[in-house]
Amino acid sequence: MAETSVLAKARPLVMARAFSAGVTFFIPLVLARLLEVPDYGTFKQFFLLANTLYLALTLGMPQSLYYFLPRAEGGQQRSYLGQTLIWLGVAGLGVGTFLYLATPVLHWIGGPELAALRLPMAIFCGCLLGSGALEAGLTAQGKPGGAAIAFLASDVTKTAFFVAPALLGHGLHGVLWGSAIFASLRLAAAWLVHGRTGGEPILQRTLFREQVKYALPFGAAMLLAMPQQQFHQYVVSVATNPAVFAIYAVGCFNLPVVDLLYSPTSELLMYRIGELERLGRPAREAVESFREAAGKLSYAFLPMAAGLFAIAPSFISLLYTEKFAAAAPIFRIALVVVVLACFPVDGVLRAKAKTRTLLVSYVSKAAFTVPVVLGLFHALGPIGAMAGFALTETVHKIALLCLASRALLPEVAARGRLVGTIAAVREALPARHFARAGIAAGGSAALALAAEGLLPFEPLLAVLIVGTGFWLLYFAALVASGVRPAAILAVFRPRG
Numbered sequence: 001m002a003e004t005s006v007l008a009k010a011r012p013l014v015m016a017r018a019f020s021a022g023v024t025f026f027i028p029l030v031l032a033r034l035l036e037v038p039d040y041g042t043f044k045q046f047f048l049l050a051n052t053l054y055l056a057l058t059l060g061m062p063q064s065l066y067y068f069l070p071r072a073e074g075g076q077q078r079s080y081l082g083q084t085l086i087w088l089g090v091a092g093l094g095v096g097t098f099l100y101l102a103t104p105v106l107h108w109i110g111g112p113e114l115a116a117l118r119l120p121m122a123i124f125c126g127c128l129l130g131s132g133a134l135e136a137g138l139t140a141q142g143k144p145g146g147a148a149i150a151f152l153a154s155d156v157t158k159t160a161f162f163v164a165p166a167l168l169g170h171g172l173h174g175v176l177w178g179s180a181i182f183a184s185l186r187l188a189a190a191w192l193v194h195g196r197t198g199g200e201p202i203l204q205r206t207l208f209r210e211q212v213k214y215a216l217p218f219g220a221a222m223l224l225a226m227p228q229q230q231f232h233q234y235v236v237s238v239a240t241n242p243a244v245f246a247i248y249a250v251g252c253f254n255l256p257v258v259d260l261l262y263s264p265t266s267e268l269l270m271y272r273i274g275e276l277e278r279l280g281r282p283a284r285e286a287v288e289s290f291r292e293a294a295g296k297l298s299y300a301f302l303p304m305a306a307g308l309f310a311i312a313p314s315f316i317s318l319l320y321t322e323k324f325a326a327a328a329p330i331f332r333i334a335l336v337v338v339v340l341a342c343f344p345v346d347g348v349l350r351a352k353a354k355t356r357t358l359l360v361s362y363v364s365k366a367a368f369t370v371p372v373v374l375g376l377f378h379a380l381g382p383i384g385a386m387a388g389f390a391l392t393e394t395v396h397k398i399a400l401l402c403l404a405s406r407a408l409l410p411e412v413a414a415r416g417r418l419v420g421t422i423a424a425v426r427e428a429l430p431a432r433h434f435a436r437a438g439i440a441a442g443g444s445a446a447l448a449l450a451a452e453g454l455l456p457f458e459p460l461l462a463v464l465i466v467g468t469g470f471w472l473l474y475f476a477a478l479v480a481s482g483v484r485p486a487a488i489l490a491v492f493r494p495r496g
Contacts, residue, residue, distance in 0.1 A: 015148065020155035027162045031175065032320045033249070035164045040114075041242030043172060044249035045110035046117060048233050050125050051093055054132070056226035059219030061087045063350060064211050065140035066267060070274040079195040080211060081137050082202035089130045092187075096126025109237055117173070120180040127183035131190040138193070139267050150193070158182050159294045217355035224359075230364040232373045234390040236382050248382045250320050251330025255308075258341050261300060265293050266347035273351035287408045287428055290348055295430030298342045299478075302437040305338040305469040306445035311452050314462035330383055336390040340397045342434070345404035352407040361403070365396045401425060440477035444470050 032040050042405060061084045068080050071280075100122040106115040134154065138147035164175030195202075227234075236248045273286045312335075313328040318326070349358050358414040369392045378386030405424035406413035412427060413420040448470040452462060478484075 020151050023159045024155050027159055028253075029319055030163050031166055032324065035172060035175075037246050037323065038242040039172045041244075041249065042110055042113045042117075043175065044246060045114050045237055045242065046176060048122060048230060048237065048249070049106075049109060049114075050121060050128070052226050052230045053099075053125050054128050056223045057091050057095055057129060058088060058132045058222070059091065060215035060217070060222060060355070061137040061211070061219065063131065064215040065136050066270040067214060067350065067353065068207075068211060068297075069140040070142070070271055071278060074205060076204075077141060078196075079201055079204045079207050081133065083204070083208045083211065084133045084137070085130075085191060085194055086203060088132050092126040092128075092130035095129055096122040099125055101150035109234065110242065113242065117176050120173075120176040123180035124173065124176070124183045127180070127187040131183070133188040133194060134190040135188065136267075139264075140271065143269070143273065144264070148257035150189070154186055154189070157185060164303075169213065214353065214355060217359045220359050224363075224366045225362045228362070228369045228392075229389075231369055231446070232377070232385040234267055235373055235377050235385050239377070240382070244382070247324060247327050248330060248385075249383075250316065250324045251327035251386065252334055253316075253319075253327075253331060255304065255338060258304075258338055260300065261297060262341045262344065265297065266344040269293055269344055269351050270347045270351040273348065290344070290408060290428060291430045292342055293344055294428075295433035298430070298434050298437045299483075301338050301342050302434075303441040303444070303471070303474045305335040305447060307467060307474070308338075310445045310448035310470060311463055314452065314457070314459040314466070318459040318463050332388045333383065333386045333390050337393055340393055343397060343398070343401050343404075345400040348404040349400065349407060352404075354407055357403055360488070361396065361399055364399075365392060368392055368395065401429075404428070436478065436481045436483055439475050440481065443477060444473035447473060 025232060031043060058228070063083060065080060069077050072080060100118055103115050103118060105119075108119055135147045135150045138144075138150060158179075161178035162175055165171075165178045168174070197444070232244075233249065233252060237245045240248075269289060272289050276285050276289075278323055311334050312332045313325060316328045317325045346358070349355075372392055373385055373388035376388040378384070380387065402421050402425060405428040406421055408428055409424040412424045415423060450464050451466050451469065455462070457465060
């Protein structure tokens, strides 16, 4: 029986995240229409800081579950989950306390408007951090269906508590207190799902030391990576007013479909590599899993980036109204991140226990980011900040690709630092798939860009007509190159 592909195993998570993305997608769109532009800017500042703290201060503990749970024996899984909850709970309490007392910091980042919201921010960040193991714990146990249900329940609840206060006329303060209530409910759910130990100790010192030893290098990397990744937004937030930051934040718009494909693919790739190691399978099978995942992601992400680049002004105006149209040039540069998402290399390095390597890479990345972003912001303004971010992300992803390829193919890498790296990258990358997807997407985008400039459509018609035309051209080009689009979609169905 043929083995199930990584993307096929990820199908429940992909479907759940697709639905969740469709639901949560409306949160910023609704709030952008109901709030004044300065209030919307403060809302984005609130979540810029909250997301940075959440992603940085889990310190790698939820992610460590992807390494330890597939390898755990007997009841050890319950202890790993319990001690992760305790770690995150303590971290959440510390973060919440800090934010409540950090009035000068909040005032510096977002002015008096943001500082006035420190209490709901403290509750939201503390409880969100404490719940960080909810979906990860289920996925790491090989239960993508359970993780899918958790994603659905969490994001539907999130949308209700974010949007309802605005619709009822309670403004920005109502929205942010709604977010605090949502995070509290999510924390309770995490303990309900993972807090039952089944008679096992909730914390075992030996297991805890091993988990922390594994997690901290990756956690330290994230402690650097998350502020670094958001550094360009902090520069614009501190140097401008909330209204300007609102435009910039719209340009930083993250496509939900990228996360709903990339994250479960990376997580299941980690699980798959760990499973292959446990079974003693040849290293080439892990390479095949990575090659398959990267190749299939390229057929989705390359045309997505190219098509949105072509219709960016109409796309932004349709989603956020004409008052945010100035965000289109920033959005076009930000699409570089979509292209880079073709490479799930961070999951490979974590699965191979290369967390110290990740830490070194993120230290280097942070050192590179600060002068590049500040220099380009000083020269070009907000669009320069985005250009600096895109350049840094590109350089870093290339470096991680080289490191991941060497980790997957140690025998090939042994040929030498340069020669071995080039050879390993060549073997790990599905070059033919990238070439086909890139040529088809680039040619279709050139025609769509010309149509967008020549045809005076309203935003809705431009997105529907030009966007649809782009995808028809893209799939036609794939067929002409010998690729059947149905074969790409089939990867999400289990193979038996």
